[in-house]
Amino acid sequence: MTTPDHVYAAVPELRLRRTQRSKSANTTVLMDAWMKVVSEDGDWYQVEAFGKDGWVKKTETRPSATALKVFFVDVGQGDAVLIETPQRRILVDGGQYSAMRRYLMGWKYKWVLNLPGHQRIRIDDVFVSHFDADHFGGLVSIIGNDRFKIGRVWHAGIPRYADTSSKRPPGIDTEVGRTNVGSGARTKVTSSFDDIDSARNLLAVGGLMPTFRNFLQAVVDAHDVGRLDSIGRLTSRSDHVPGYSGNGDGLKIEPLGPVPLSSTGIVQYPWFSDNSHTVNGHSLVLLLTFDQRRLLLGGDLNREAEEYLLNHYAASLPFQVDVAKACHHGSSDFSVDFLSKLEPYATVFSSGDNENYAHPSADALGSAGKYSRGDRPLIWSTEIGRSNKNAGEEIHYGLVNCRTDGKQLAMAQMFEKRKAGDVWDCYQLATDGSDGITRCAQD
Ligand SMILES: [Zn+2]
Structure with a gap:
């Protein structure tokens, strides 16, 4: 040998x-x-x-490399998760500003950019949980950057408009001019926002929230120069995200949400209490399965949405996982019933220091621990790990790491200060x- x-x-x-x-x-x-x-x-x-x-x-x-690696990057208030399989790179949200781009270019894949010739960082799939700026704003600076090559962009299908008054709810169906505005109470959101053509239509019709318009423009521009393959909508109607059936590199991704009101025909969602609850509540809910280990990324779900999901999946709840990202940065607006169905060993809170929402809330932290599995469950916080102001530097204090080969699973964060002979504060699940x-x- x-x-x-x-x-x-x-x-x-x-x-x-x-x-x-x-x-x-x-x-x-x-x-x-x-x-x-x-x-x-x-x-x-x-x-x-x-x-x-x-x-x-x-x-x-x-x-050879065999593991799934998940990096919860500290982007301040917001979500930004990088996932690597031995063959693919995936982003789930990108924070609001440029922290994720700086992390990817300045440290994580700097070696790619330093290869001879004009090299690009390939991201196979980008998932946008929903169109709130703290989830997709930072993706504009990635999709719009010539050093990135993007495969597919997946989204939840509810566009954002500049006018958020009661006359203009999210999700107006621009293609056929159908709106949900009526004299009575709103009960549904309809949207045909799906592929690159509908992105172009939305841009042509106008009236979009500026950050959302910038996002669509970046997608269309990157597509037109051959730097981005496609954009498409996901709903719970798909058994799995195309290309993520669990074959090949072993990663299965199931979109458990958003859940349309009917299983066929035009996609409509229930209206929750207001604009914000409706957009957040119909976040992409991604269940990642890698052999025996499961992770749940639930965007900014709120209590109404969680109760809707529990009701929809009542017959066979799919939510029990090993690792969960806390929904909505640890807002108080959660369902205890839903939380108790996750039973994770580890929960990751992604939030910022300098915000006025009090994320993560005291009751979300306490409840995450209470409804976890095991005697010593793990609560991680990108915020407690200190902020990522110096994203271009080598140490990322707020970065929360997950590694699994499908059986063994480790959660780790770097020590806040360098320690001789050991870099990681690391925990492992029993096998x-x-x-x-x-x-x-x-x-
Ligand atoms: Zn958010």
Whole structure:
């Protein structure tokens, strides 16, 4: 057997030991980290990773990347999640401003941009949970940037207009001029906003919320120069997102929401109490399944929406997961009944320091813990991990990491201050079917 050029970490957190017998490490890496093999000695490899070297057992490594990596990036108030499979890159929301773009270009994929020639960062799929600026505003600076190549953009189908008065609810069907404005109470939202043609129509008709108009223009412009393949709407009518059936790289993505009022025909949604509740409540709800592990990304769902979903899925609730992003940045507007159906081991709150919503709210934090699985459930917060003001720098304090190979699952955040021999505050789920959660790589 020849010595491999490189290997990947096969355990939640791997210690690069100073010597084979040493208890102390030069550094630690998370599951699926790429490590250059320097030499081998019996059952051991000497490896290099992130500028440090050390010894690892061969049984703690794999010859190829196999894990799902999820990065909850601190973008201040908002959501921005980067997902990597061994073959694909996915974004779910992009925050409001440029933090995600700076993270991708300034650190995460800087190496791609430094390849010889004019290189672009390929993002296979971009999901926009809903068209609130703290979720999609930052995507404008990514889709509009010549250094990115985008596959498909998926959205929930409810466009935004400049006039949010009672006369102009979200989701007017621009193609046939159907509106939901009537003399009586509004009960439904209708929208045919779907593909690139309807994006062009919306731009032509006008009257859009400026950030939303900028987003559509960026999508259309990128499409016209061949830098973006397509845009399309998702609803719960699809069993899975096209291309994410669980075959191939193993990732299945099911759009559990938004749930149309009927299973066929024109797409209509129930009207919730106001504009904001309606737009938030019909967020994309994405269930990610990777072998035995499941994650739920529920956008900005609110209590009304969660009750609507519980009612819709009453016969067989699909919501129990290992990791959940807290809906709506940890707003108080949640359903305890819905939360109790998630039963995650870990919940991630994505919110900012400097906002006047009090995200994450005290009751959302407390309830997330109360309705989790296990004796020591994990609550993560991009905000508690400190803000990401220096997004161009190497350390991202607010970045919350998830790694799973479908069985093992690790959640980790960097220490707030550098620590000799250890980089990650890391926790792992038990793989023996119990509800155990332990800290990783403890000698
Ligand atoms: Zn939001």
